[in-house]
Amino acid sequence: MKIKKYILILIPIIFFSLPLWSLESDKINTNPEDFETSYNEDEIYDPLESMNRTILNFNNIADKIILEPVAKGYRKLPSPIQTSLGNFLNNLKMPLVVVNQLLQGQGGNAVETTGRFIINSTAGLLGLIDVAEKVGLEQKQEDFGQTLATWGVGDGFYIVLPIFGPSNLRDASGMILTSITDPINAYAVTEGEGWIVPVKTATNAVNDRSKIIDEVNALRDNSIDYYAAVRSSYYQNRNAAILNDNDSTSMPLPLISIEFE
């Protein structure tokens, strides 16, 4: 009962504070003469940079000591186990994906994702096998951060969360909303099986990390400013997710001159 009360108080606070913080990020200006082209990442609002850098250093150590070794071990598991576990975790996310697709007015996608969830939860043995993919129902991801962005809520300031990594005010609020509205989490808590929530979160983290071991290492080992590289990568990745754009021709093109090669 108490949790419900907190949630009811928290949701309006998050929603009303977001536009105020977003206004701050809109004040950032770049001088057009500074760059030959302008990108979002040149304009990232990062008032907490020094604190964020400290948290990133901590996360980096935690990643090297715990997450990366576990993810490497996970990648050594037989391929069918990794695939099944990945499918299972993805399937658990589908109810909230449907909610976010509806909130973003993507009726067609919501129907498709519902179909995916039903098929994979039944014929796909509780989501372990991605049967829906085989019948042409493509997997799509949407979250509350993307929904808020679609509704016109700005990024707010950039923030590095302990353990969870790079985010911004809007996406972090989206993450909180995801956590408190997730039907699996709610069911686990009401059934007195609250341990499921951290286990599910940790397994998701390991599964996601195992997919980008090489990329993260390449970035970490070769950056003169790893913090700025992570920040830029985060924003590029999120912007592509918000735009739902799979067409690489529409991504911003750097103005590279090759006349003097």
Next chain:
Amino acid sequence: MKLIFKIIFFIFFTTSQLYADDASNWLKTEVDFILEAYRNSDISNEKRFSIIENTVNYNFAGTGIAKFVSGEAWKKADKETKEKYVKFFKKHLALNIASLMQGYANQEYSLINSKYDSKNKVSLIDMNIFTNSSSITITWRVKQSKERFYIIDLLVADISLVVTKRSEFNSMLKKVNNDLETLSELLHKQNEESYKLLTN
């Protein structure tokens, strides 16, 4: 009139696709060459990097990318500083590519899609790298100049290497008052560290 439009569209589409296919075939040869260097266990790590560095330097628009990522600092720098910076940047770029490709050495890949962006005169080639249970898409941006191709950027899961480098360099340049000379020194130090990690 309709027929003329159809013919123009057909010629335009066919030419664009030919450009993209040419670039795609060329890219496959170069990627195979780099991956082969990793698969060849008879050569030392130093020799391996040397092969990759030469390939990257020859095929990437290194100077153009170096200029782009340095932003306004480029304008203020003298010729000598620019040359020194470009030299270090090209090594830095090679180390980034080598480090990334090292992880892909034992994985299967396939070029899945190629298209020509006629507005920007750039070919975009999508490559899928397969791991045990998933795949990741890399998009290569390739431009043609003087009868040959140059890679101007690559996107890993929608993240552009060049845009990320620009952001990273802008951040460093802010700390050193946009002095390209100081940035070059920092870049040189980072290159030495990255080289050690890659070759050990």
